[in-house]
Amino acid sequence: MRASFVLLPGDGIGPEVTAGAHKVLRAVARTYGHDFEFDWRPVGGIAIDEFGDPLPLSTLEACRSADAIILGAVGGPKWDDPDAKTRPEAGLLALRKELDLFANLRPITAHRQLIDASPLRRDLIEGVDILFFRELTGGIYFGDSSLSEDGRVAQSVMEYSVGEIERIVRMAAGAARERRNRLSSVDKANVLEVSRLWRRVAARVMSEEFPDVDYEVVLVDAMAMHLISRPRDFDVVVTGNLFGDILTDEGSMLPGSLGMLPSASLGEEQPGLYEPIHGSAPDIAGQDLANPLATILAAAMALRHSVGLADEAAAVERAVDSVLDSGMRTKDIAAGGKFFGTEAMGDAVAEAVAGSAA
Ligand code: IPM
Numbered sequence: 001m002r003a004s005f006v007l008l009p010g011d012g013i014g015p016e017v018t019a020g021a022h023k024v025l026r027a028v029a030r031t032y033g034h035d036f037e038f039d040w041r042p043v044g045g046i047a048i049d050e051f052g053d054p055l056p057l058s059t060l061e062a063c064r065s066a067d068a069i070i071l072g073a074v075g076g077p078k079w080d081d082p083d084a085k086t087r088p089e090a091g092l093l094a095l096r097k098e099l100d101l102f103a104n105l106r107p108i109t110a111h112r113q114l115i116d117a118s119p120l121r122r123d124l125i126e127g128v129d130i131l132f133f134r135e136l137t138g139g140i141y142f143g144d145s146s147l148s149e150d151g152r153v154a155q156s157v158m159e160y161s162v163g164e165i166e167r168i169v170r171m172a173a174g175a176a177r178e179r180r181n182r183l184s185s186v187d188k189a190n191v192l193e194v195s196r197l198w199r200r201v202a203a204r205v206m207s208e209e210f211p212d213v214d215y216e217v218v219l220v221d222a223m224a225m226h227l228i229s230r231p232r233d234f235d236v237v238v239t240g241n242l243f244g245d246i247l248t249d250e251g252s253m254l255p256g257s258l259g260m261l262p263s264a265s266l267g268e269e270q271p272g273l274y275e276p277i278h279g280s281a282p283d284i285a286g287q288d289l290a291n292p293l294a295t296i297l298a299a300a301m302a303l304r305h306s307v308g309l310a311d312e313a314a315a316v317e318r319a320v321d322s323v324l325d326s327g328m329r330t331k332d333i334a335a336g337g338k339f340f341g342t343e344a345m346g347d348a349v350a351e352a353v354a355g356s357a358a
Pocket residue numbers: 089092093245
């Protein structure tokens with residue numbers, strides 16, 4: 001199989017963790033006889049420095065013609081000036097919007113080897129397996145926004161159309177069918193008109209097209225509590241852009257290892273965009289301290305969702321599992337004990353992939 005990847009290392013620890021994913025993808029290609037092409041492009045702060053634009057046209061065009069895009073992280077204090085013309089994050093938002101990547105999948109799973117890294121008790125966390133579908137190209141992130149001339153009043157509008165709600169609910173409900181057949185839709189329908197539309201449209205899609213899927217609605221503030229008090233009860237969760245941004249950061253703390261969590265952003269067509277949930281961590285950048293496993297697991301999601309190589313994706317996931325079983329840890333998950341560097345961790349997973357072909 002031939003496949004082309006665009007790699008967008010970005011800023012901070014982005015280049016180091018992306019290098020880990022690259023290593024593992026090359027191991028997959030060698031081991032399973034595929035032909036993967038890699039095209040490295042700038043995005044985020046480094047692209048602002050080089051091109052004055054966090055998403056240069058050449059990067060966007062390379063992305064459009066790839067099968068899958070893997071991104072490290074964007075942002076850092078260097079580009080944090082509130083008066084700057086543009087910000088690294090704008091590159092990521094533009095990429096999502098330009099490629100119409102309306103569905104952001106964020107799996108929250110507690111790796112059994114790392115349960116004790118969770119801030120929650122083991123009995124609450126064991127067996128947690130949630131898949132968030134966060135709407136990614138609409139809502140308050142992309143609604144009208146303005147600042148009054150005197151600078152004393154600002155507004156950002158949360159807007160959703162029927163079509164935008166239908167497509168994300170459909171995708172989430174379809175995924176629920178492949179899992180434990182439960183979908184929770186999260187909104188703020190007791191206050192917001194936009195949430196009342198969300199709720200009506202979601203209910204109609206579910207009753208007409210997914211009557212077999214166990215469906216519930218949850219208010220976003222209550223969801224913030226339930227995620228901590230009974231996280232095992234959730235299977236697939238679908239919600240809007242801002243609520244999803246907040247709830248998935250909360251959810252990412254459940255397994256106690258932000259460095260382990262990948263995400264995928266998908267549209268109706270390819271390519272998808274795959275990235276770790278964590279940020280650019282400028283404080284540890286360039287020191288071989290970052291955990292590359294989230295980006296490596298994101299590469300596995302790319303193999304599954306964009307390249308059609310589900311077996312190879314599973315092989316990467318098993319390789320990560322076996323490296324964790326061997327006791328190898330990066331600093332963030334070492335609980336103060338002995339730890340290995342970013343490079344060593346990437347090498348270990350690549351070797352485990354190579355050893356996985358029977
Ligand atoms: C995320 C991030 C982004 C977002 C930022 C970097 C713009 O927090 O992917 O969750 O808010 O969507």
